[in-house]
Amino acid sequence: MSNFDILRDDVKDLWDKYIRHEFVIKMKEGTLPLDSFKYYMIQDTKYVNIMLKSLLNASSKAPLNKITNILNAIFNTRDKGLEIEKEILEKLNIDDAAIENTGYNLVNYAYTRHLYYNSTIGWDYFLASWAPCMIGYSFVGKFVKGSPNEIYDLWASFYGSKDYENRVETIIDALDDIKLNDGIKNVFRNSVNFEIMFWEAALRKDPTIFK
Amino acid sequence: MSNFDILRDDVKDLWDKYIRHEFVIKMKEGTLPLDSFKYYMIQDTKYVNIMLKSLLNASSKAPLNKITNILNAIFNTRDKGLEIEKEILEKLNIDDAAIENTGYNLVNYAYTRHLYYNSTIGWDYFLASWAPCMIGYSFVGKFVKGSPNEIYDLWASFYGSKDYENRVETIIDALDDIKLNDGIKNVFRNSVNFEIMFWEAALRKDPTIFK
Numbered sequence: 001m002s003n004f005d006i007l008r009d010d011v012k013d014l015w016d017k018y019i020r021h022e023f024v025i026k027m028k029e030g031t032l033p034l035d036s037f038k039y040y041m042i043q044d045t046k047y048v049n050i051m052l053k054s055l056l057n058a059s060s061k062a063p064l065n066k067i068t069n070i071l072n073a074i075f076n077t078r079d080k081g082l083e084i085e086k087e088i089l090e091k092l093n094i095d096d097a098a099i100e101n102t103g104y105n106l107v108n109y110a111y112t113r114h115l116y117y118n119s120t121i122g123w124d125y126f127l128a129s130w131a132p133c134m135i136g137y138s139f140v141g142k143f144v145k146g147s148p149n150e151i152y153d154l155w156a157s158f159y160g161s162k163d164y165e166n167r168v169e170t171i172i173d174a175l176d177d178i179k180l181n182d183g184i185k186n187v188f189r190n191s192v193n194f195e196i197m198f199w200e201a202a203l204r205k206d207p208t209i210f211k
Numbered sequence: 212m213s214n215f216d217i218l219r220d221d222v223k224d225l226w227d228k229y230i231r232h233e234f235v236i237k238m239k240e241g242t243l244p245l246d247s248f249k250y251y252m253i254q255d256t257k258y259v260n261i262m263l264k265s266l267l268n269a270s271s272k273a274p275l276n277k278i279t280n281i282l283n284a285i286f287n288t289r290d291k292g293l294e295i296e297k298e299i300l301e302k303l304n305i306d307d308a309a310i311e312n313t314g315y316n317l318v319n320y321a322y323t324r325h326l327y328y329n330s331t332i333g334w335d336y337f338l339a340s341w342a343p344c345m346i347g348y349s350f351v352g353k354f355v356k357g358s359p360n361e362i363y364d365l366w367a368s369f370y371g372s373k374d375y376e377n378r379v380e381t382i383i384d385a386l387d388d389i390k391l392n393d394g395i396k397n398v399f400r401n402s403v404n405f406e407i408m409f410w411e412a413a414l415r416k417d418p419t420i421f422k
Contacts, residue, residue, distance in 0.1 A: 106408075109401075110321030113328045120331060186422035190320075193420055197317075209404055211397035 003175040004135065007128065007188045014192045018132070019139040023199035027156070030149035037151065038092045040202035043108045045085070045099050047198075050112035051133065058119035058126035066174040067123075073170045077163040084158045091151055105206040111194035118187055124178040125187050131171055132191040138168045214386045215346065218339065218399045225403045229343070230350040234410035238367070241360035248362065249303045251413035254319045256296070256310050258409075261323035262344065269330035269337035277385040278334075284381045288374040295369045302362055316417040322405035329398055335389040336398055342382055343402040349379045 008015050023040070026032035059067050089095075104112070118129040141159025144152055158164060178184065219226050234251070237243035270278050300306075315323070329340040352370025355363055369375060389395065 106317060106321055110317055110324065113321065113324030116328050116331070117324045120327070190421050210401050 002172060003178065003180055004131065004172045006180060007131070007175070007185065010185055011189045011192050014189065014196065015132075015136075018192050018195045018199075019136050019143070021196060021199040023203055024140050024143060027144045027149070027152040028147050030147050030152060032149070032152065034092070034151070036202055036205070038094065039205050040199075041088065041092060042094060042099055042102050043105060043198070043202065043208075045089075045094075046102070046104055047108055047112055051115055051130070054112075054115040054119040054126060055130065057116065058123050062123040062127075062174070063177060066170075066177055069170040070167070070174060073167040077167070080163060081158050084154060088151060088155055103208040104210040105201045105208050106210065107194060107197040107201040107206065109210040111191070111198065114190060114194065124184060127171070127174060127178060128184045128188045129191050131175060132188060132195055134171050135168050136192075136195060138164055213383060214389065214391055215342065215383045217391060218342070218386070218396065221396055222400045222403050225400065225407065226343075226347075229403050229406045229410075230347050230354070232407060232410040234414055235351050235354060238355045238360070238363040239358050241358050241363060243360070243363065245303070245362070247413055247416070249305065250416050251410075252299065252303060253305060253310055253313050254316060254409070254413065254419075256300075256305075257313070257315055258319055258323055262326055262341070265323075265326040265330040265337060266341065268327065269334050273334040273338075273385070274388060277381075277388055280381040281378070281385060284378040288378070291374060292369050295365060299362060299366055314419040315421040316412045316419050317421065318405060318408040318412040318417065320421040322402070322409065325401060325405065335395055338382070338385060338389060339395045339399045340402050342386060343399060343406055345382050346379050347403075347406060349375055 023032065023036070027037070059071070062070075115126070115129050118125040137159045141156045141161070141164060143160075144156035145160040147153045147156060234243065234247070238248070270282070273281075326337070326340050329336040348370045352367045352372070352375060354371075355367035356371040358364045358367060
């Protein structure tokens with residue numbers, strides 16, 4: 001059993017709620033209102049910035065072979081991911097100013113600062129806090145692929161791709177190198193909760209008051 | 212006009228909402244249910260731990276004369292503060308295990324990680340994120356003092372004290388040394404919003420799912 005399996009089984013109900021959330025099912029069925037997705041995309045873009053900052057901050061604390069595998073898998077295919085993201089943002093009429101001028105909602109603010117906080121504690125804590133986002137989106141992408149809504153299908157074409165799966169494999173492999181304890185499990189659980197709340201905040205369109 | 216005055220005036224309505232929140236008024240009038248205060252005290256104790264960790268992390272980045280004034284004012288009177296806190300926790304039957312076993316609510320988790328995040332950016336950012344809590348509680352303490360509820364009056368006897376005011380003066384003085392910009396103002400505003408939401412989360416007794 002991999003460490004990822006242990007961590008996921010520890011929060012099984014939450015994990016299922018995360019990867020099969022109402023938001024996700026509506027993307028797959030094509031019934032998610034486009035303004036909910038637009039709200040989500042702006043929050044997600046802001047999220048990715050701090051997520052990457054946290055990854056870089058934690059990088060130097062990681063075993064060198066593991067982190068180079070991860071960074072290689074990410075940056076090898078980042079152009080492709082950015083290209084799809086750009087295409088989606090254009091279709092939704094979201095420009096850089098819209099992303100810059102929109103604040104974080106409370107959940108996104110908490111989640112991103114949680115990632116950064118854990119990146120200061122150690123590679124193991126960061127990795128466990130980061131894994132739910134990276135790994136979960138692979139499940140979500142594969143599920144949403146084939147959506148009758150072309151934007152959701154395009155979105156899923158990246159997260160459901162083999163390239164993205166390669167990223168996930170490097171993360172699952174790195175997870176197997178760390179020693180699990182209650183602190184690590186809590187951090188993983190917090191992130192799964194944040195992922196659930198991230199979808200919910202998008203469905204509710206929570207106020208975006210945090211700059 | 213001090214930098215603190217500028218920062219506060221920039222968020223005047225929010226500031227007033229913070230220091231004269233329903234939670235605060237009910238403390239003063241003695242009508243705040245004790246279980247709301249108990250919930251608040253547990254969250255606050257958890258908050259203070261990460262707040263101090265953030266302060267210590269930011270300390271080495273601060274001008275030495277300013278930070279030694281601040282630490283001197285805090286640690287000179289910390290025993291007295293802890294003594295009052297201990298008395299209140301005992302009256303409320305809150306032991307260390309209760310604090311340890313209770314998680315953070317979302318607002319508290321976001322607020323504490325926000326403080327720590329800013330402590331990694333720089334002394335100016337940390338100071339602006341920290342000031343609303345430290346300075347606001349002086350106003351709140353003076354206002355609540357004299358509450359017919361002996362626990363709330365005891366609580367206010369610390370935050371409304373001259374000793375506490377001395378702490379605040381060192382912080383207002385240190386604030387005058389930093390250069391204000393939009394980033395600093397945003398950080399200050401975020402913290403004032405967190406303070407308001409902190410009272411509200413206690414009134415609602417938000418779930419405490421974050422470990």
